[in-house]
Amino acid sequence: xxxxxxxxxxxxxxxxxxxxxxxxxxxxxxxxxxxxxxxxxxxxxxxxxxxxxxxxxxxxxxxxxxxxxxxxxxxxxxxxxxxxxxxxxxxxxxxxxxxxxxxxxxxxxxxxxxxxxxxxxxxxxxxxxxxxxxxxxxxxxxxxxxxxxxxxxxxxxxxxxxxxxxxxxxxxxxxxxxxxxxxxxxxxxxxxxxxxxxxxxxxxxxxxxxxxxxxxxxxxxxxxxxxxxx
DNA sequence: TGCCAGGCCGGGT
DNA sequence: ACCCGGCATGGC
Numbered sequence: 001x002x003x004x005x006x007x008x009x010x011x012x013x014x015x016x017x018x019x020x021x022x023x024x025x026x027x028x029x030x031x032x033x034x035x036x037x038x039x040x041x042x043x044x045x046x047x048x049x050x051x052x053x054x055x056x057x058x059x060x061x062x063x064x065x066x067x068x069x070x071x072x073x074x075x076x077x078x079x080x081x082x083x084x085x086x087x088x089x090x091x092x093x094x095x096x097x098x099x100x101x102x103x104x105x106x107x108x109x110x111x112x113x114x115x116x117x118x119x120x121x122x123x124x125x126x127x128x129x130x131x132x133x134x135x136x137x138x139x140x141x142x143x144x145x146x147x148x149x150x151x152x153x154x155x156x157x158x159x160x161x162x163x164x165x166x167x168x169x170x171x172x173x174x175x176x177x178x179x180x181x182x183x184x185x186x187x188x189x190x191x192x193x194x195x196x197x198x199x200x201x202x203x204x205x206x207x208x209x210x211x212x213x214x215x216x217x218x219x220x221x222x223x224x225x226x227x228x229x230x
Numbered sequence: 231t232g233c234c235a236g237g238c239c240g241g242g243t
Numbered sequence: 244a245c246c247c248g249g250c251a252t253g254g255c
Contacts, residue, residue: 053237059253060236094252098238140238160236205236214234 018189019172023224024196027203030223034202037150042118043075045151049143050102051093062092075116079107102138109136118151126154141179149201155194157186158201162208169218171229 017025038057039045044064051060066089067073072081087100107116113132114120121129126148133144141159148154159182167173173182190196211222218225 049236052235054235055237055251056235056253058235059251062253092252094235095237095250096252098250102238138238142237146236158236162236201236208236 019227020186020189023227024190024200024203026223027207028199031203031206033199034206036198036202037146039150042151044073046106046147047073047078047103049146049150050106050138051090051099053095053099053102053143055094059092059094063090066090066092075107075110078103079111079116098138102136105137106133106139109133122152122154126156129154130156141183145183149194149197153194155192155197157183157190157197159183159186160201160205162205162212163201165212165214166204166208166224169212170224170227172227 037045037048039048047067048060048064051063064073067078070089072078072089078086083097083100083104086103087096090096090099090103093099109132110116110121114124124132129152130144130148133139133147134141139147145156145158148156149158159179164177164179164182167182167185168175168177173185186197186200190200207222207224211219211224213219218228
Protein backbone atom coordinates (compact mmCIF):
# COMPACT_ATOMS: atom_id res chain seq x y z
CA UNK A 1 0.00 0.00 0.00
CA UNK A 2 1.09 3.55 -0.64
CA UNK A 3 1.82 5.88 2.26
CA UNK A 4 0.30 9.36 1.97
CA UNK A 5 1.44 12.56 3.53
CA UNK A 6 5.12 13.18 3.28
CA UNK A 7 5.43 13.08 -0.47
CA UNK A 8 2.22 14.95 -1.32
CA UNK A 9 4.14 17.53 -3.25
CA UNK A 10 6.08 15.04 -5.27
CA UNK A 11 3.35 12.66 -6.39
CA UNK A 12 -0.39 13.20 -6.45
CA UNK A 13 -2.33 11.61 -3.64
CA UNK A 14 -3.40 8.08 -4.34
CA UNK A 15 -7.04 7.48 -3.58
CA UNK A 16 -8.67 4.10 -3.58
CA UNK A 17 -10.20 3.37 -6.96
CA UNK A 18 -13.98 3.74 -7.03
CA UNK A 19 -15.76 0.44 -6.70
CA UNK A 20 -17.23 1.01 -10.12
CA UNK A 21 -13.73 1.00 -11.54
CA UNK A 22 -12.78 -2.13 -9.61
CA UNK A 23 -15.77 -3.91 -11.03
CA UNK A 24 -14.68 -3.06 -14.54
CA UNK A 25 -11.20 -4.44 -13.91
CA UNK A 26 -12.67 -7.58 -12.43
CA UNK A 27 -14.91 -8.13 -15.42
CA UNK A 28 -12.22 -7.38 -17.94
CA UNK A 29 -9.82 -9.81 -16.30
CA UNK A 30 -12.50 -12.48 -16.20
CA UNK A 31 -13.86 -12.12 -19.73
CA UNK A 32 -11.54 -9.98 -21.79
CA UNK A 33 -12.61 -7.64 -24.60
CA UNK A 34 -16.08 -8.21 -26.03
CA UNK A 35 -15.60 -6.61 -29.46
CA UNK A 36 -18.72 -4.47 -29.52
CA UNK A 37 -20.82 -3.26 -31.34
CA UNK A 38 -21.37 -6.21 -33.69
CA UNK A 39 -21.76 -4.30 -36.97
CA UNK A 40 -19.87 -3.57 -40.16
CA UNK A 41 -20.43 0.18 -40.19
CA UNK A 42 -21.60 3.05 -38.00
CA UNK A 43 -24.83 3.24 -39.98
CA UNK A 44 -25.45 -0.41 -39.24
CA UNK A 45 -24.96 0.33 -35.56
CA UNK A 46 -27.69 2.95 -35.75
CA UNK A 47 -30.16 0.65 -37.45
CA UNK A 48 -29.29 -2.15 -35.06
CA UNK A 49 -29.80 0.14 -32.08
CA UNK A 50 -33.37 0.84 -33.16
CA UNK A 51 -34.15 -2.71 -34.17
CA UNK A 52 -32.87 -4.25 -30.95
CA UNK A 53 -35.26 -2.36 -28.71
CA UNK A 54 -36.57 -5.00 -26.30
CA UNK A 55 -35.64 -7.67 -28.82
CA UNK A 56 -33.16 -10.55 -28.94
CA UNK A 57 -30.15 -9.77 -31.11
CA UNK A 58 -30.55 -12.90 -33.25
CA UNK A 59 -33.84 -11.50 -34.49
CA UNK A 60 -32.22 -8.18 -35.27
CA UNK A 61 -29.63 -9.96 -37.38
CA UNK A 62 -32.35 -11.50 -39.50
CA UNK A 63 -33.89 -8.11 -40.11
CA UNK A 64 -30.53 -6.58 -41.01
CA UNK A 65 -29.83 -9.46 -43.39
CA UNK A 66 -33.18 -8.91 -45.09
CA UNK A 67 -32.41 -5.24 -45.64
CA UNK A 68 -28.99 -6.05 -47.07
CA UNK A 69 -30.35 -8.72 -49.37
CA UNK A 70 -32.96 -6.27 -50.62
CA UNK A 71 -30.01 -4.01 -51.45
CA UNK A 72 -31.54 -1.04 -49.70
CA UNK A 73 -29.24 -0.96 -46.68
CA UNK A 74 -28.08 2.62 -47.03
CA UNK A 75 -29.62 5.84 -45.73
CA UNK A 76 -30.99 7.05 -49.08
CA UNK A 77 -32.66 3.80 -50.10
CA UNK A 78 -34.13 3.15 -46.69
CA UNK A 79 -35.52 6.65 -46.55
CA UNK A 80 -37.17 6.16 -49.93
CA UNK A 81 -38.63 2.77 -49.05
CA UNK A 82 -42.29 2.93 -48.09
CA UNK A 83 -43.22 1.91 -44.56
CA UNK A 84 -45.17 -1.12 -45.70
CA UNK A 85 -42.20 -2.64 -47.50
CA UNK A 86 -39.83 -1.68 -44.72
CA UNK A 87 -41.96 -3.25 -42.01
CA UNK A 88 -42.19 -6.46 -44.01
CA UNK A 89 -38.41 -6.71 -44.28
CA UNK A 90 -37.74 -6.05 -40.60
CA UNK A 91 -40.55 -8.32 -39.45
CA UNK A 92 -38.28 -10.83 -37.65
CA UNK A 93 -37.16 -8.08 -35.25
CA UNK A 94 -40.65 -7.74 -33.83
CA UNK A 95 -42.70 -4.56 -33.30
CA UNK A 96 -42.14 -4.16 -37.02
CA UNK A 97 -44.77 -1.50 -37.65
CA UNK A 98 -43.44 0.71 -34.88
CA UNK A 99 -39.83 0.11 -35.81
CA UNK A 100 -40.40 0.90 -39.48
CA UNK A 101 -41.81 4.23 -38.37
CA UNK A 102 -38.91 4.77 -35.96
CA UNK A 103 -36.32 4.11 -38.66
CA UNK A 104 -38.13 6.50 -40.95
CA UNK A 105 -38.33 9.12 -38.22
CA UNK A 106 -34.62 8.89 -37.61
CA UNK A 107 -33.81 9.10 -41.32
CA UNK A 108 -36.03 12.13 -41.72
CA UNK A 109 -34.12 13.79 -38.90
CA UNK A 110 -30.82 12.61 -40.36
CA UNK A 111 -31.47 14.04 -43.82
CA UNK A 112 -33.19 17.23 -42.79
CA UNK A 113 -30.56 18.15 -40.21
CA UNK A 114 -27.35 16.63 -41.58
CA UNK A 115 -27.96 15.98 -45.29
CA UNK A 116 -27.72 12.26 -44.59
CA UNK A 117 -24.02 12.57 -43.78
CA UNK A 118 -22.73 10.90 -40.63
CA UNK A 119 -19.58 13.01 -40.69
CA UNK A 120 -21.81 16.05 -40.55
CA UNK A 121 -23.85 14.66 -37.67
CA UNK A 122 -20.78 13.81 -35.60
CA UNK A 123 -19.62 17.40 -35.76
CA UNK A 124 -22.43 18.26 -33.42
CA UNK A 125 -21.49 18.37 -29.75
CA UNK A 126 -22.41 15.35 -27.71
CA UNK A 127 -24.98 17.04 -25.52
CA UNK A 128 -26.70 18.88 -28.36
CA UNK A 129 -26.85 15.83 -30.57
CA UNK A 130 -28.22 13.73 -27.74
CA UNK A 131 -30.98 16.22 -27.05
CA UNK A 132 -31.87 16.41 -30.72
CA UNK A 133 -32.01 12.65 -31.10
CA UNK A 134 -34.24 12.32 -28.06
CA UNK A 135 -36.81 14.47 -29.83
CA UNK A 136 -37.12 11.90 -32.60
CA UNK A 137 -40.10 9.66 -31.91
CA UNK A 138 -38.71 6.20 -31.25
CA UNK A 139 -35.29 7.26 -30.02
CA UNK A 140 -35.11 7.04 -26.24
CA UNK A 141 -32.14 7.44 -23.93
CA UNK A 142 -30.62 4.03 -24.42
CA UNK A 143 -30.94 4.11 -28.19
CA UNK A 144 -29.51 7.61 -28.38
CA UNK A 145 -26.58 6.73 -26.15
CA UNK A 146 -25.89 3.51 -28.04
CA UNK A 147 -25.73 5.49 -31.27
CA UNK A 148 -23.47 8.12 -29.72
CA UNK A 149 -21.07 5.63 -28.16
CA UNK A 150 -20.98 2.74 -30.58
CA UNK A 151 -21.56 4.53 -33.87
CA UNK A 152 -20.13 7.95 -33.07
CA UNK A 153 -17.35 7.04 -30.67
CA UNK A 154 -18.58 9.66 -28.20
CA UNK A 155 -17.83 9.19 -24.48
CA UNK A 156 -21.30 8.52 -23.08
CA UNK A 157 -22.24 5.52 -20.94
CA UNK A 158 -25.03 3.25 -22.16
CA UNK A 159 -27.48 1.91 -19.61
CA UNK A 160 -29.65 -0.99 -20.67
CA UNK A 161 -31.84 -3.56 -18.96
CA UNK A 162 -28.84 -5.70 -18.07
CA UNK A 163 -26.89 -2.78 -16.66
CA UNK A 164 -29.90 -1.81 -14.60
CA UNK A 165 -30.43 -5.31 -13.33
CA UNK A 166 -26.78 -5.88 -12.45
CA UNK A 167 -26.32 -2.65 -10.50
CA UNK A 168 -29.60 -3.08 -8.65
CA UNK A 169 -29.01 -6.75 -7.90
CA UNK A 170 -25.68 -5.79 -6.36
CA UNK A 171 -27.22 -2.85 -4.53
CA UNK A 172 -24.99 -0.29 -6.17
CA UNK A 173 -28.05 1.93 -6.62
CA UNK A 174 -31.52 2.04 -5.15
CA UNK A 175 -34.17 -0.19 -6.60
CA UNK A 176 -36.05 2.78 -8.01
CA UNK A 177 -33.06 4.42 -9.65
CA UNK A 178 -33.78 5.61 -13.18
CA UNK A 179 -31.64 5.80 -16.30
CA UNK A 180 -29.85 9.07 -15.60
CA UNK A 181 -28.89 8.12 -12.06
CA UNK A 182 -27.28 4.88 -13.15
CA UNK A 183 -25.55 6.60 -16.03
CA UNK A 184 -24.15 9.16 -13.61
CA UNK A 185 -22.94 6.46 -11.26
CA UNK A 186 -20.69 5.18 -14.01
CA UNK A 187 -19.67 8.49 -15.56
CA UNK A 188 -18.81 10.16 -12.25
CA UNK A 189 -16.58 7.27 -11.26
CA UNK A 190 -14.74 6.59 -14.49
CA UNK A 191 -12.43 8.58 -16.73
CA UNK A 192 -14.28 9.84 -19.80
CA UNK A 193 -12.81 7.37 -22.25
CA UNK A 194 -14.86 6.00 -25.11
CA UNK A 195 -13.07 2.67 -25.23
CA UNK A 196 -13.66 2.15 -21.52
CA UNK A 197 -17.37 2.91 -21.77
CA UNK A 198 -17.61 0.71 -24.81
CA UNK A 199 -16.00 -2.28 -23.16
CA UNK A 200 -17.66 -1.82 -19.80
CA UNK A 201 -21.17 -1.82 -21.14
CA UNK A 202 -20.47 -4.86 -23.30
CA UNK A 203 -19.10 -6.68 -20.26
CA UNK A 204 -22.19 -5.81 -18.23
CA UNK A 205 -24.39 -7.32 -20.91
CA UNK A 206 -22.17 -10.40 -20.91
CA UNK A 207 -22.48 -11.07 -17.19
CA UNK A 208 -26.10 -9.97 -17.20
CA UNK A 209 -26.92 -12.72 -19.65
CA UNK A 210 -24.74 -15.27 -17.97
CA UNK A 211 -25.32 -14.68 -14.26
CA UNK A 212 -28.20 -12.31 -13.73
CA UNK A 213 -31.46 -13.93 -14.73
CA UNK A 214 -34.52 -11.74 -14.57
CA UNK A 215 -36.14 -13.56 -11.69
CA UNK A 216 -33.16 -15.10 -10.01
CA UNK A 217 -32.06 -13.63 -6.66
CA UNK A 218 -28.27 -13.46 -7.22
CA UNK A 219 -26.14 -16.01 -8.96
CA UNK A 220 -23.37 -17.38 -6.76
CA UNK A 221 -21.13 -17.75 -9.78
CA UNK A 222 -21.30 -14.08 -10.69
CA UNK A 223 -17.76 -12.67 -10.44
CA UNK A 224 -19.26 -9.54 -8.88
CA UNK A 225 -20.95 -11.23 -5.93
CA UNK A 226 -18.15 -9.98 -3.65
CA UNK A 227 -19.19 -6.38 -4.27
CA UNK A 228 -22.63 -6.81 -2.78
CA UNK A 229 -23.28 -4.28 -0.05
CA UNK A 230 -24.40 -5.25 3.42
C1' DT B 231 -46.42 -23.93 -22.95
C1' DG B 232 -44.96 -19.51 -21.07
C1' DC B 233 -41.33 -16.42 -20.44
C1' DC B 234 -37.85 -13.59 -22.17
C1' DA B 235 -35.16 -10.49 -25.28
C1' DG B 236 -29.38 -4.99 -25.63
C1' DG B 237 -37.21 0.03 -25.27
C1' DC B 238 -40.29 3.52 -26.19
C1' DC B 239 -44.57 5.95 -26.33
C1' DG B 240 -49.06 7.74 -24.86
C1' DG B 241 -52.67 8.06 -21.78
C1' DG B 242 -54.18 7.85 -17.18
C1' DT B 243 -53.57 8.96 -12.33
C1' DA C 244 -43.83 12.99 -11.69
C1' DC C 245 -44.76 8.00 -11.88
C1' DC C 246 -47.40 3.82 -13.66
C1' DC C 247 -49.10 0.85 -17.06
C1' DG C 248 -50.69 -1.34 -21.40
C1' DG C 249 -49.46 -1.96 -26.09
C1' DC C 250 -46.35 -3.25 -29.50
C1' DA C 251 -44.56 -8.72 -31.95
C1' DT C 252 -41.23 -12.12 -33.48
C1' DG C 253 -38.36 -16.18 -32.45
C1' DG C 254 -35.69 -19.28 -29.10
C1' DC C 255 -35.51 -22.07 -25.24
